[in-house]
Amino acid sequence: MSASLSNQQQQNDGPIAVPPSSKDIFLDRTFRTFTTCFAWLTLLLIGYIVWEIGGTALPAIKEMGVGFLTGTTWDPNKGEFGILPQIWGTFYSSLLTLLLGGSFGIAIAVFLTQDFLPNKIQIVLKSTIELLAAIPSVVYGLWGIFVLIPLIRPVANWLHATLGWIPFFSTSLSGPGMFPAALVLSIMILPTVAAISQDALSAIPDKIKEAAYGMGTTRWEAILKVLLPTASRGIFGGLVLGFGRALGETMALAMLVGNSNQLSLSLFSPADTLAALLALNFPEASDYETQILMYAAVVLLFITLAVNIIGELIISYSERSGGKK
Amino acid sequence: MTSAQTATLTDDVVIDCKVDKIFYGNFLAVRDSDVPIYKNKITGFIGPSGCGKSTVLKSINRMNDLVRIFRFEGRIHFEGQDLYGTNVDPVSVRRHIGMVFQQPNPFSMSIYENVAFGLRLNRYKGDYDARVEEALRGAALWKEVKDKLQNNGMSLSGGQQQRLCIARAIATKPTVILMDEPCSALDPIATRQVEELMIGLKSEYTVVIVTHNMQQAQRVADKTAFFSVDISQGGRTGYLVEMNDTGKLFENPREQLTKEYLSGEFS
Numbered sequence: 001m002s003a004s005l006s007n008q009q010q011q012n013d014g015p016i017a018v019p020p021s022s023k024d025i026f027l028d029r030t031f032r033t034f035t036t037c038f039a040w041l042t043l044l045l046i047g048y049i050v051w052e053i054g055g056t057a058l059p060a061i062k063e064m065g066v067g068f069l070t071g072t073t074w075d076p077n078k079g080e081f082g083i084l085p086q087i088w089g090t091f092y093s094s095l096l097t098l099l100l101g102g103s104f105g106i107a108i109a110v111f112l113t114q115d116f117l118p119n120k121i122q123i124v125l126k127s128t129i130e131l132l133a134a135i136p137s138v139v140y141g142l143w144g145i146f147v148l149i150p151l152i153r154p155v156a157n158w159l160h161a162t163l164g165w166i167p168f169f170s171t172s173l174s175g176p177g178m179f180p181a182a183l184v185l186s187i188m189i190l191p192t193v194a195a196i197s198q199d200a201l202s203a204i205p206d207k208i209k210e211a212a213y214g215m216g217t218t219r220w221e222a223i224l225k226v227l228l229p230t231a232s233r234g235i236f237g238g239l240v241l242g243f244g245r246a247l248g249e250t251m252a253l254a255m256l257v258g259n260s261n262q263l264s265l266s267l268f269s270p271a272d273t274l275a276a277l278l279a280l281n282f283p284e285a286s287d288y289e290t291q292i293l294m295y296a297a298v299v300l301l302f303i304t305l306a307v308n309i310i311g312e313l314i315i316s317y318s319e320r321s322g323g324k325k
Numbered sequence: 326m327t328s329a330q331t332a333t334l335t336d337d338v339v340i341d342c343k344v345d346k347i348f349y350g351n352f353l354a355v356r357d358s359d360v361p362i363y364k365n366k367i368t369g370f371i372g373p374s375g376c377g378k379s380t381v382l383k384s385i386n387r388m389n390d391l392v393r394i395f396r397f398e399g400r401i402h403f404e405g406q407d408l409y410g411t412n413v414d415p416v417s418v419r420r421h422i423g424m425v426f427q428q429p430n431p432f433s434m435s436i437y438e439n440v441a442f443g444l445r446l447n448r449y450k451g452d453y454d455a456r457v458e459e460a461l462r463g464a465a466l467w468k469e470v471k472d473k474l475q476n477n478g479m480s481l482s483g484g485q486q487q488r489l490c491i492a493r494a495i496a497t498k499p500t501v502i503l504m505d506e507p508c509s510a511l512d513p514i515a516t517r518q519v520e521e522l523m524i525g526l527k528s529e530y531t532v533v534i535v536t537h538n539m540q541q542a543q544r545v546a547d548k549t550a551f552f553s554v555d556i557s558q559g560g561r562t563g564y565l566v567e568m569n570d571t572g573k574l575f576e577n578p579r580e581q582l583t584k585e586y587l588s589g590e591f592s
Contacts, residue, residue: 211430213391214386214423214426214494215420215443216416216419217446225442229434
């Protein structure tokens with residue numbers, strides 16, 4: 001600074017850095033403590049829920065053991081309880097849902113991110129699909145009963161009549177059943193899968209897209225060979241979330257799946273899932289039955305947690321082996 | 326254009342590029358630029374930012390078709406046809422005229438698969454391993470990656486990634502390779518490696534390179550085209566000022582504008 005400057009100017013022009021005040025430091029520390037607390041609280045909450053449900057279920061777990069998981073009858077009058085059909089139904093409906101909702105969700109994501117449409121229409125469609133998540137599941141259930149089932153019944157029965165030798169079509173659709181349930185569930189997980197896949201696809205840098213087109217790919221080849229593989233980790237995350245949602249979804253399934261204790265490959269046969277079983281049996285359950293239902297709840301909780309953890313593990317594994325070392 | 330670069334279509338000219346007008350929407354981006362590209366030579370495009378050198382480059386392999394509002398007037402002759410003819414598929418143009426971009430952009434797949442990408446795309450039936458090795462050797466990358474071909478291409482350094490992209494581009498043996506400021510994201514050592522590589526590629530390929538670096542043009546280019554921006558009509562329209570052998574252009578430019586640009590009087 002030149003000597004000709006007055007003191008006043010020196011004060012104004014000089015460095016103005018000061019250390020953070022004690023108030024700044026206090027706020028910073030409080031904020032950090034709060035966020036840490038909340039993060040741990042989530043963990044505690046999960047632990048507490050598992051502990052509490054597990055505790056209630058413990059007598060039933062001790063009494064029935066593994067047999068509960070492999071038994072196929074549910075008869076409170078005879079005191080026979082087994083949830084194999086429900087476990088089967090849970091997985092079967094969720095896998096069907098993943099297949100239908102997953103492929104549609106990814107297709108929608110591709111359609112909405114790869115410049116197939118003018119920007120404005122793209123935005124409108126995108127928010128419309130997100131609105132699907134705002135529909136309450138009981139409404140989905142009603143729609144399924146009154147609209148969807150009558151709509152697909154002729155097709156289902158035609159399939160059964162002509163292709164009945166295929167196990168998937170081995171029964172006719174009399175009303176509620178596996179397929180309408182899975183169809184409605186697919187619509188319910190659609191926004192999750194579509195939104196997360198869209199994010200994953202739009203996060204791909206333009207330079208990667210340019211590279212693909214620069215190599216002389218058609219649009220289809222660019223999407224299939226470059227963009228989808230590049231976004232696969234995010235898309236997989238969306239599928240895991242959707243699968244988790246399908247495993248745990250209760251209301252729509254209780255209304256649509258038929259709640260029948262059956263173990264069948266047929267898409268049109270009524271079936272049951274763990275969540276539906278729980279929802280429908282709790283209201284009238286005795287103390288003893290409540291323990292048994294808690295056991296079923298533990299199984300469902302275990303399945304959903306396991307699916308999510310395995311999903312996370314696969315994602316982080318592919319992250320590690322997928323470069324960026 | 327006036328002088329020598331009104332090259333008649335000889336055997337030496339592999340791409341005869343005559344741009345009348347290039348529009349983005351209503352915006353006239355480039356006008357009147359005739360740039361013949363000579364076989365087995367490196368042609369450098371230089372000029373200030375916004376002069377349209379990249380636009381002209383990307384018009385050659387029809388990359389600009391990806392921009393919805395892009396419109397091209399003129400013609401680009403390549404192997405006896407106009408690349409902007411009605412029955413020409415931009416996709417197949419890009420398969421014959423490869424491109425290397427400003428930012429290294431390998432795919433998130435193994436080094437091997439990055440190089441084999443174009444081979445698979447063109448349903449190549451021969452020996453993939455041999456082609457991949459040949460391309461990686463051609464891109465001066467083989468020694469560094471031969472023991473880790475299954476590693477992800479993104480795990481390489483920036484300079485290696487750019488050479489991987491060159492390997493990916495030459496694996497299918499395109500006739501011409503376009504390079505859009507291929508060294509601008511690289512450090513000086515990697516830049517030098519890529520430049521040496523380009524000179525090596527000349528025997529087999531025809532190379533067109535856009536560069537903002539005049540020294541680079543002098544080091545690698547046989548022919549240099551100097552573009553500038555015309556702001557006289559209120560817009561910013563790029564055009565070709567002159568094109569000549571690199572030595573002649575730098576030592577004895579015909580146009581006053583070129584002289585001023587080369588001496589750093591404007592940029």
